[in-house]
Amino acid sequence: MLRxxxxxxxxxxxxLIGLSALVFIWLxxxxxxxxxxxxxxxxxxxxxxxxxxxxxxxxxxxxxxxxFMQRLLTGDFGNSIRSGDPVxxxxxxxxxxxxxxxxxxxxxxxxxxxxxGYLAARHRARLLDxxxxxxxxxxxxxxxxxxxxxxxxxFTQNIHWFPPSGRISTGVDNTxxxxxxxxxxxxxxxxxxxADALWHLILPALTLATIPLAVIVRITRxxxxxxxNEDYVRTAEAKGLRHKTIxxxxxxxxxxxxxxxxxxxxxxxxxxxxxxxxxxxNWGGLGTxxxxxxxxxxxxxxxxxxxxxxxxxxxxxxxxxxxxxxFIDPRVRVx
Amino acid sequence: xxxxxLKAAVAxxxxxxxAVGASGCAKSERDEDSGGAKTGGTFVFAGAGNPKNFDPIxxxxxxxxxxxxxxxxxxxxxxxxxxxxxGALAESWEHDPEGKVWTFHLRKNVKFHDGTPFNAAAxxxxxxxxxxxxxAAAQSQMIYYSDVFGGFxxxxxxxxxxxxxxxxxxxxxxxxxxxxxxxKGAFPGAFALTALSIASPEALKKYDADTxxxxxxxxxxxxxxxxxxxxxxxxxxxGWDKAKGEITLNRNPxxxxxxxxxxxxxxxxxxxxxTRKQELRAGTVQGIDFPAPADxxxxxxEGFQVLDRPAFNILYLGFNQKNPKLKDLRVRQAIAYALNRxxxxxxxxxxxxxxxxxxxxxxxxxxxxxxQKYEYNVDKAKQLLKEAGxxxxxxxxxxxxxxxxxxxxxxxxxxxxxxxxxxxxxxxVNGVARPWNGGFKDDVQQFGKxxxxxxxxxxxxxxxxxxxxxxxxxxxxxxxxxxxxEMFDAITKADGTVDEAGKKAAxxxxxxxxxxxxxxxxxxxxxxxxxxxxxxxxxxxxxPLTDERFNTVSVG
Numbered sequence: 102m103l104r105x106x107x108x109x110x111x112x113x114x115x116x117l118i119g120l121s122a123l124v125f126i127w128l129x130x131x132x133x134x135x136x137x138x139x140x141x142x143x144x145x146x147x148x149x150x151x152x153x154x155x156x157x158x159x160x161x162x163x164x165x166x167x168x169f170m171q172r173l174l175t176g177d178f179g180n181s182i183r184s185g186d187p188v189x190x191x192x193x194x195x196x197x198x199x200x201x202x203x204x205x206x207x208x209x210x211x212x213x214x215x216x217x218g219y220l221a222a223r224h225r226a227r228l229l230d231x232x233x234x235x236x237x238x239x240x241x242x243x244x245x246x247x248x249x250x251x252x253x254x255x256f257t258q259n260i261h262w263f264p265p266s267g268r269i270s271t272g273v274d275n276t277x278x279x280x281x282x283x284x285x286x287x288x289x290x291x292x293x294x295x296a297d298a299l300w301h302l303i304l305p306a307l308t309l310a311t312i313p314l315a316v317i318v319r320i321t322r323x324x325x326x327x328x329x330n331e332d333y334v335r336t337a338e339a340k341g342l343r344h345k346t347i348x349x350x351x352x353x354x355x356x357x358x359x360x361x362x363x364x365x366x367x368x369x370x371x372x373x374x375x376x377x378x379x380x381x382x383n384w385g386g387l388g389t390x391x392x393x394x395x396x397x398x399x400x401x402x403x404x405x406x407x408x409x410x411x412x413x414x415x416x417x418x419x420x421x422x423x424x425x426x427x428f429i430d431p432r433v434r435v436x
Numbered sequence: 437x438x439x440x441x442l443k444a445a446v447a448x449x450x451x452x453x454x455a456v457g458a459s460g461c462a463k464s465e466r467d468e469d470s471g472g473a474k475t476g477g478t479f480v481f482a483g484a485g486n487p488k489n490f491d492p493i494x495x496x497x498x499x500x501x502x503x504x505x506x507x508x509x510x511x512x513x514x515x516x517x518x519x520x521x522x523g524a525l526a527e528s529w530e531h532d533p534e535g536k537v538w539t540f541h542l543r544k545n546v547k548f549h550d551g552t553p554f555n556a557a558a559x560x561x562x563x564x565x566x567x568x569x570x571x572a573a574a575q576s577q578m579i580y581y582s583d584v585f586g587g588f589x590x591x592x593x594x595x596x597x598x599x600x601x602x603x604x605x606x607x608x609x610x611x612x613x614x615x616x617x618x619x620k621g622a623f624p625g626a627f628a629l630t631a632l633s634i635a636s637p638e639a640l641k642k643y644d645a646d647t648x649x650x651x652x653x654x655x656x657x658x659x660x661x662x663x664x665x666x667x668x669x670x671x672x673x674x675g676w677d678k679a680k681g682e683i684t685l686n687r688n689p690x691x692x693x694x695x696x697x698x699x700x701x702x703x704x705x706x707x708x709x710x711t712r713k714q715e716l717r718a719g720t721v722q723g724i725d726f727p728a729p730a731d732x733x734x735x736x737x738e739g740f741q742v743l744d745r746p747a748f749n750i751l752y753l754g755f756n757q758k759n760p761k762l763k764d765l766r767v768r769q770a771i772a773y774a775l776n777r778x779x780x781x782x783x784x785x786x787x788x789x790x791x792x793x794x795x796x797x798x799x800x801x802x803x804x805x806x807x808q809k810y811e812y813n814v815d816k817a818k819q820l821l822k823e824a825g826x827x828x829x830x831x832x833x834x835x836x837x838x839x840x841x842x843x844x845x846x847x848x849x850x851x852x853x854x855x856x857x858x859x860x861x862x863x864x865v866n867g868v869a870r871p872w873n874g875g876f877k878d879d880v881q882q883f884g885k886x887x888x889x890x891x892x893x894x895x896x897x898x899x900x901x902x903x904x905x906x907x908x909x910x911x912x913x914x915x916x917x918x919x920x921x922e923m924f925d926a927i928t929k930a931d932g933t934v935d936e937a938g939k940k941a942a943x944x945x946x947x948x949x950x951x952x953x954x955x956x957x958x959x960x961x962x963x964x965x966x967x968x969x970x971x972x973x974x975x976x977x978x979x980p981l982t983d984e985r986f987n988t989v990s991v992g
Contacts, residue, residue, distance in 0.1 A: 132875035142893055143496060143579050144881055146913075151593035155572035156653045165653065172652050180654040183488055186678075187656075194679050250710075257718055265714040269680060271480050271702050271721075277679055383711050385681050393707060396838060397485065398873045402654050 102427070106420070113416050117409055121173070124408045125166050128401050129158075135182040138398020156182075169405075179402035181394075188406045191390065197280030198268060198386030202378065203371050205306035210313035211364065218321025218360075219353070222329065233318055240315030245374050249308045249381035256304060263304050266383035273297045305382040309374050313367040320363045324356040331355070358430055365422030369415055477991045478700040479973070481723040482712045486705050487683065489657045490665035490673065491645055492633035493566055496579040498725075498982055501630045503683050503703055506986055507549075508633035508667030509693075511540055511559070512624055516977040516985070519748060519799060519898040521624060525554065525634055525668065526612075529627075535619030535934035536602075540612045546692045548636035549672045556606030561637040563604040563614060565646065573655045574648040580631035580896070584622050621905070621931040621939065625897030630983070639666035670696045670987035681705040697975065697990035709840070716740065716968065722991055723969040723976070729786035729845050732966055741969050744788050747962035748980035749843035750795050750903065751892040753854060754880075754957040757916030759887050761826050765955060770820035771888075772810035772958045774861040779812075780853050781961050784846060792959035794947045796903035797895070799980075802930070802943025807951040810958070817861040830864040834879060834886035839872035842965035842982075843892035850890060850960075884913040890960070895981065900943045901931045908956055915956045923954045 136152050137144065153159050157168070172179060178188035221233040257265040269275055269282050275294035278285045283302065286295025328334060329352065337347045372387070379388030391407055394400040487500035492508055495501060513524035523529075526540035546554040566581050572592040575582070582588075587599040602615040616623075626632065635645070643660035650656075660666075665673050670691045674684035683703040687696040704721055706712045712724040713731060717738070727735060727742070736742040753775070757763045777791045793809050796802075821827050835851035836844075844850060848869070855865040868886070870876035879885040891914070896902050901909070909927045911917050926949065930942035950956070967978050975988040 133871060133873045133878055137877045138873045139577075140579070141497065142891075143583065144877065146882075147593050147595040148576070148579070148582070149882070150595075151572055152576040154592075155576040155650065155655075157650075158653065168652060177651070179652040180656050182654045184486060185489065185648075185655050185657040185662075198679070253714065258714060261718065264720060265718050266706060266708075266711045267681070267704075267715075267720075271682060271704055272478065275680075277677075280679060380708060381711070383681075383706050383708055385679065389707065393485075396871075396873070402652070 106424075109416075109420050109423075113413070113420075116416065117412060120412050121170070121405065121409055122166060124405055125169060126162060128399070128404060129162060129165075131399065134399045135401060139182070178406045181403050182400045183398065188402045191403055192387070192406055192410065194280065195385065195387045195390045198384055199372070199375050199379070199388060201268075201281050201283060201302065202305055202309060202384060202386060203368070203375055205302050206309035206371060206374075207313065207364070207368075209306055209310040210317050210367070213310075214314045214317030215321050215357075215360065218318040219325050219348075219356075221318065221322045222325035225326065230322075233322070237315035237318050240311045243311065245308060245312065245377045246381065248311060249305075249378055252304050252308055253381060264301055268301050268385060269294065269298050270301075305378050305384055308381070309371065309378045312374060313364075313371060316363055316367060317360060321356065321360050324359045325352060328352050328356045354429070358426065361425055361429065362422055365418050368418045372411065372414070475697045475990060476699050478702055479698045479723070479986060479989050479991050480702045480704055480721045481986070482706045482715055482721040482725070483683075483703045484705075484709070484712070484725060485707055486678075486681070487676075489661035491657065491661035492631050492635065492667075493569075493581060494574070494577040494648070494657065494661060495631060499705075501982075503685060504633060504665070504667075505630055505669070505983060506671040506685050506701060507665055507669040507673055508630075508635065509669050510628050510630065510633050512627040514628050514897075514979065514981055514983050516988070517746070517979060519625075519746075519895070519980050521628060521898070524628075525559075526627075529624060531623070533934065535623065536616045538614045538616070538623065539607075540614070542610045542612060543692060544610060546668055547690055548639070548668050549666045549688060550636050550639050552636055552638045554634070554668055555609040556612040557609075558637050559612040559634060560604035560606050560614075561640070562634050563601065565640065566632075567599065567601045569646060571648060571650070573650045574646065577648065577655070578631075580629050583896075584620070584626040584629070584632075619932060619934050621899050621901040621933070622897065625899045625902070628897055628983075633667060635660075636666040636668075639664055668692065670694070670985065671701055674700070691987070694987055696987040698986070701986050716970065719970070722973050723967065725967050725982075726840070726842060726845075726965055727968050728840070729784075732787060735968055739971050741971065741973065743967050743969065743976065743978040744964045745967065745978040745982065746797075746799070746980040747788070747790065747964040748797055748799070749892060749894040749965075750792055750797070750962060751843045751850070751890060751960040752792075752795065752907075752957040753960055754886075754889050754891060754914055755916070755955075756884055756887050756889075756914070757918045757956075758884055759831075759916070761824075761829060762831075762887060762916070763918075764824045764826065765953075766820045766824040767826045767829070768955045768958075769810070770817040770824070770826075770861065771858065771863070772955065773813045773820065774817035774863070775810075775854060775857050775958060775960070776812040777960055780850065784849050784853060785961055786845060786963050786966065788964040790962050792961050793951070795907055795950065795957070795959050796900055796947075797962050797980075800895070800898055800900055800903065801936075802900040802940050802947065804944035804947040807948050809951075814861055821861065821863075827862060828864075829862075830866065831858070831887040832866045832868055832885070833858075834868045834870060834876065834889040836872040836876040836890075837869045839876075841892065842894050843961075843963055844890065845963070845965075847890060854890070854960075881912070881914050884916060889914075892960075897981070900946075901927075904943070904946060904950070905931055908950065908954075918956075920954060920956065923950070923956070 140148055180187050181191050217233055221230045224230050256263045273294055276289045278288050282298035283295050334351050337351050376388035376391055379386050380392055394403040483499050485499040487503055488495050490504055492504050509525045511526040512521050515522045525543055527543050529540045531538045568589045575592045585600045587596040600616050600620055602617045604614045607613055643664045644658045645660035647658050648655050670688050671685035672688045674686045676683045685701040687699050715721045716724050732742050755762045755768050761767050781789045781791055793807055836847050858865050870879055880889045905927050911919055926946050930946050933939040933942050969976055972992050974990050
């Protein structure tokens with residue numbers, strides 16, 4: 102087991118180094134760049150030349166990459182080109198926001214999705230099942246951007262139930278401990294802040310939860326249906342075991358395997374969904390950061406770090422999925 | 437595991453219900469707080485992006501200047517709502533006949549936020565600091581300084597030119613004398629630039645303001661720029677909560693001028709334009725900037741105050757004379773006649789937009805009332821094209837996407853209308869859309885790939901050189917790198933004329949010749965950008981230079 106983990110982690114390092122080189126060179130070959138963004142309408146050839154020199158863009162790209170790697174090994178990702186803040190700080194600020202949003206969305210998706218999927222399967226071809234199928238189809242196909250704006254329009258402009266954007270209201274005092282506003286409020290006993298942060302969290306979390314929710318309902322349903330037809334379930338029923346035991350030990354435990362895989366895969370999709378959701382709700386997380394770093398002038402250092410971070414998360418989530426497989430299904434362990 | 441997740445979901449739902457209830461209470465309490473108050477309270481304004489930092493000299497964009505304007509003063513300032521000058525930290529000023537020696541008579545009893553006195557020594561400290569700034573990193577960020585003063589004590593850039601600044605002397609506490617190596621038309625208007633705000637020498641030293649560290653391919657600014665900006669302005673720095681995206685400024689009770697009416701000013705960063713509008717409607721912010729032209733009517737219909745700034749900008753259609761066909765004046769004139777600018781203004785311009793005949797607003801010195809105007813005339817356009825033997829012309833027309841500038845709120849729509857006009861006189865147009873920061877500016881200003889393009893400018897101060905000089909004062913790739921020496925020389929001469937009457941006459945002639953003889957581009961329109969505030973906001977004066985100071989603003 103440990104050997105597997107070590108091997109996978111080594112693979113991860115190699116992947117990241119290769120990716121970093123690719124990203125570094127690719128970014129610098131995109132049209133436009135930080136120079137134009139920094140100079141705006143006031144760009145002159147002299148000014149451009151000075152900035153190119155100051156930023157070291159006049160050196161060969163391999164030299165630039167070498168320096169970047171050198172700094173990276175000391176844990177220095179550089180600074181945001183626009184604000185001059187260390188990239189680690191910039192990402193460190195945005196990271197909790199996105200995790201908070203993604204976690205809330207995932208809680209909604211799993212909390213509703215698994216029971217719904219199970220119920221749909223148990224009531225196959227009846228009203229509940231048909232409703233869930235129609236609902237999931239809609240959930241998967243509706244563009245997240247559209248849904249976000251729709252929910253926002255209805256619940257913040259027509260019915261004023263929720264705030265239009267942001268993570269916390271102006272004027273609410275909150276002490277930033279972990280960067281997770283909901284948690285911070287609990288830690289510092291500023292319950293106002295927690296309530297306000299939750300109030301801001303609901304709409305974006307619902308928006309982001311739609312796709313994973315639909316997917317989880319579908320997979321759970323299909324998977325439970327498969328298991329229901331298995332001999333051991335029939336055997337268990339024939340043995341007259343309690344319904345609860347059958348549901349937990351026989352059906353769900355076996356049916357959850359593909360669901361866990363899906364949850365893992367959805368985590369990646371969740372991050373891309375977060376980019377759009379955050380844009381709609383001005384959430385100030387990684388999604389907003391990615392968008393601004395690209396459109397707001399190609400902030401190379403931030404983008405490089407974000408892409409590497411995304412790759413890291415992706416690989417780690419995959420590793421976790423594989424490990425939890427082994428945990429749930431003894432057969433995998435033998436392999 | 438399953439059960440605990442379900443529980444968590446239930447807990448979240450419960451907490452959410454609680455939150456809705458709680459926020460409802462919070463709201464109603466807040467309403468009572470600010471009800472009917474003329475002073476005190478908080479003014480929340482939505483910014484469209486993060487400021488870079490708060491050291492005036494290292495900034496050149498509106499989002500950074502918005503908070504900087506509230507914390508600092510300049511020697512000279514723009515009269516609220518106009519581009520005319522009035523005293524600020526300097527009550528009055530004069531210059532010698534050559535325009536080289538500028539004497540500023542300073543306001544007495546002014547203190548910086550850190551309690552240190554404002555005086556002539558402080559003024560000179562700032563001027564000397566700018567001039568002696570070292571390092572490519574720092575100098576590369578001093579856009580406005582190099583615009584106005586050319587070079588530094590030690591130039592990092594090649595071609596930065598001779599420095600304009602010579603020295604600054606504190607004659608006595610109340611008199612600062614700044615000596616220049618030569619006169620520039622930018623003076624005295626440039627002394628009102630936000631970038632040239634006066635900062636506390638003590639704070640500059642204490643927080644190491646001059647150190648712009650280069651870290652790999654980026655810069656790191658000082659503690660002064662990020663956490664301890666100290667000026668003399670009506671608001672003091674309260675903090676910048678980057679996780680929340682809020683900049684908080686507090687009323688400065690010792691301000692020398694009109695003290696702020698609100699206790700607190702919060703600038704809340706909301707990048708998405710649509711969201712800014714929704715926050716305004718939800719009452720969570722009391723002001724937004726640059727509404728889309730299409731939204732203006734709706735917003736004022738809903739009872740918001742849509743304040744038009746007097747237009748201090750220009751949109752133009754540029755010609756790249758690298759294309760030999762466009763080198764022919766007749767072809768350029770044909771294109772000018774072909775454009776139905778009046779119709780463009782009516783269909784695509786924000787309310788109050790005017791057709792432009794010159795490359796500067798008529799409020800700027802040197803605007804000539806009698807330049808050649810190119811009224812919409814299809815026949816004339818066709819005839820000129822025929823004369824020039826350019827009847828089968830095909831042109832690449834570059835326009836930017838995903839950007840909205842005050843002078844160009846809707847580039848794509850503007851392009852469509854102009855391209856149709858050109859096609860109507862038989863010119864084939866290949867539209868090339870490029871993202872603003874993802875190719876448009878590179879292709880147009882560095883590589884000159886276009887035949888035609890749209891671009892523009894918002895003026896910085898009331899000086900023709902800041903408009904016409906910026907565009908046409910030297911050879912530029914944007915216009916085909918043409919050595920139009922006659923035009924360059926005329927502009928240099930006009931810019932160097934000290935005496936007011938002579939300066940006016942020289943610039944008027946430049947404007948006449950640009951229209952009739954040179955026509956390097958076609959001026960399209962002047963569009964007034966707007967700023968929107970809620971009904972209960974009073975005292976906000978919209979400025980043509982977007983130089984709004986919030987000390988006069990009251991809420992409720």
